[in-house]
Amino acid sequence: MTDTPATPVRTLPPPTAQAERLIELGLHTHAGTPADEVRSFAGRLPTGGDTLLAVHPDRLPASVLAPLIRHAGKPGFVVTDMADVDRFTPYRVDLPDAALYAVTGIDRGDHLANWSPEEALPALDGEGRTPLLLTEGIHWVLQQPAILERNRCFMTIGSRLRKPKGTYDARTPAIWISNGTGRDGKERRDAPKIGWCWWGNRHTWLGFASATGRTVRPA
Incomplete structure (x- = not known):
């Protein structure tokens, strides 16, 4: 494990362009x-490049979003042993009670590669950050496909x-690139x-x- 800083993401499209994509x-x-x-x-969201426009998972679940993302011209898919994907709900995340919201200060978390989810969650807490939901991660790939790279993919431990x-399933959602095996x-x-x-x-x-956070009150 390492304490090197997080790798900045490439600039996201402006929120207005993200809206048109949706x-x-x-x-x-x-x-x-x-x-x-x-x-x-x-149109009221900041345009700095690390703000993601998101739709509440109750309105737009992972099973609907997944087939719309692309890599190498191929559509996304959910693995066969995760047919219950839409039952993964926010875990230790304060999600706005609104159809639309903004996810700010988004980061892929490369500096936590080779950590377990169990180890990474308190580390993110210590950095004052909040883990992405699975639906937010899919939104991200939908808007910025290049963020998904071989050997540089990511987990979304804000969903469990x-x-x-009252206990939690040991499976933790992630988004990566299939090897076709x-x-x-x-x-x-x-x-x-x-x-x-x-x-x-x-x-x-x-x-x-x-x-860094989520908001329904754009500046």
Whole structure:
């Protein structure tokens, strides 16, 4: 493990362009939010390059978003043993009660590669950062496909599956690039993959995506 600073992300498209991307894909309709409302909200967001426009997961779940992301011209997919992907809900995250919100200060968390989720979460807390939800991570790849790179992918530990007795499933969502092996199928080689890793395991090629905060009150 290392304490080197987080790697800055490449500049995200302006929020207004992000809004048009969502509208172009018809996601505003799925979320039940008028296009003009999406444009108006985005138009008030800062344009510094590390602000992500997000739709609440209750309005736009991971299963809807996943097939829309692309890598090497191939669509994203959810692994077969994560059919319950939409049951992964916010974990230790204060999520705005609004259809649209902004995720600020977004970072891929390369400096935490080879940490386990169990180790990374308190480290992010200590940095004053909040882990991304799975849906936020998918939004990020949707708006900035180049952020997903081989050997530089990321986990989204702001989402976990709560069991009936109050404990949590040991699976932790992550987004990476398929090698086309096993149940993925050869045709999915290089496709963006929504999968999972164990809460206590380390992976050298997975960082921990995080942000400085979330807001529904743009400046």
